[in-house]
Amino acid sequence: MEGVGAQRTVPAHGRASVPAHPSPDQVKASPRLELDLPTVRDAFATFRDAFPSVEPAYAVKANPHPEVLALLAGLGVSADLASVGELDACLLAGIEPRRMTWGNPVKKASDVRAAVAAGVTRFTTDSAADVDLLAREAPGAAVTVRLAVDDDGSATPFAGKFGVPPEEAAALLRRADAAGLRAHGLGFHPGSQQTDPSSWRRGIASARRAADLAGLPVGELNLGGGFPTRHAAGPVPALRDIAAAVDAELGDWRPHLVAEPGRALVADAGVLVAEVVLVTERAGRRWVYLDVGRYQGLAETEGEMIVYRLRCPGHAGSAPRGPVVLAGPTCDGDDVLYRHADVRLPLDLAPGDVVEFLGAGAYTSSYASVGFNGLPPLPTVILPTSDPREDP
Structure with missing residues (x-):
């Protein structure tokens, strides 16, 4: 088996998995999505100003257009992956594998093998079976355990599909450590289009409890996505207000911070x-x-x-x-x-x-x-x- 860090050649099917440029007819077609890249650049600058010490891992699923990915790659953005198709799209855009994280805790063995072959070394998990899969297919990889948190206040909550309570998260970290993985991270997602900054505070509190229960050094905390943008249904908090809530809850705990903005950037x-x-x-x-x-x-x-x-x-x-x-x-x-x-x-x-x-x-x-x-x-x-x- 190829070890972690081995380089993978992007297969031909990867080139078909990203959107192509529209034809001249499509430019005037209806319906169509018109996309302004300078606005993406400005949104990224706004996010960095609000979270200067956070590693932004773009949620590729939000908009995987090649020109969006190429722009963000040039700005040094990391990528949050959920599939081999997204992996290939990011490789084609020039995002370095060391800056990719496989954020989907539901994955096939073939997904892990493809990520490992490309050089991806960071994975998210939330089940014992998935920890065992990573131990077999990605020995030595860095593992972040996803917590289940209260996502009230979000437009699209996850309804219990992902994440575990702090006690189970601690057990999964210990299981990963015993299996030879680098059990160094905890994370959560407050739900998409989250309008309550205190949701991040609750997630951080759960992560601190899991870290204490695990008895292992936790060097990374993933704040998830959910950063809201303005729609017709009332006001949304500014990114700086969310950042203030995060900073207040962290206190003197200073792990490496990762976040997964998607909607907020595009x-x-x-x-x-x-x-x-x-x-x-x-x-x-x-x-x-x-x-x-x-x-x-x-x-x-x-x-x-x-x-x-x-x-x-x-x-x-x-x-x-x-x-x-x-x-x-x-x-x-x-x-x-x-x-x-x-x-x-x-x-x-x-x-x-x-x-x-x-x-x-x-x-x-x-x-x-x-x-x-x-x-x-x-x-x-x-x-x-x-x-x-x-x-x-």
Whole structure:
């Protein structure tokens, strides 16, 4: 077996696993995601200003576009991986394996082998079976145990899918140490789009308890992701407020800190451009159907978890607006974006008009289906220059 640190050649299939540049037709197609790279750069600078001593490991799943990854690689960003496809995309973008962490605690033996062959040496775990897998396939690797924490306040909580309580985390650290792994880390994730800074305080408190119970030196703490961006559903805390909560809870404990920003780096860089297909009345309510829905990139509207800010170019801000039910184009009855949220659009909106979803650079193109109802994947258009957009 190849040992930890052995270099792996990126396979041909890796090149097909990252989005290609859109064709000229896609540049004007609807729907499409327009992405402004300078905004990504600015968001990274803002994150570094708030967390100067934290290693930022970009959550690749948020937006794996090659140009996003290349930009972040040039800025020295680390990467949080969840699959071999993401590993290959990061290698192609120039992110060094030593700066990659395999953050998904659910993985196949072949995943671990691929990561090891590439030179990845840091893995997250949350089960005894996975610790044993890492001991077999990645001897000597650095292991971080993920804690289950209270993720109240997040738009998309993990519902118990990942993580363990402090007592079990301590036992897993000891198991990893006994198996010859470097059991040096603890981590947690406060839930996506987390709006309560105290969630990070609760996670750190759980990590300190696990470290004390383990009786082993814990040199790394992963603060997870969840750093919020502004949508239509009320204010969100500033990154500096979250950083202050983290610093206050850490006190004199100073492990190496890692965080996994995804949404915070790319959401505001993206505008999803859609077209109105139909406007009609149903059961006394006004319905607006778009050519984009939950299967073309708006998966986070499920349960109305994320309510995007909307803009309608060509319609004056003073134009009369009214409440609507906003729906996607497919024949699936669940393809309704907003039925309960207070979404108001111009009353003169008509087929062919444009509706733009702001703050859509994260978890849209990477969520889009590859052909449900015969509709193509959501294309991404990289804007040639910074394109500042005013809020609606």
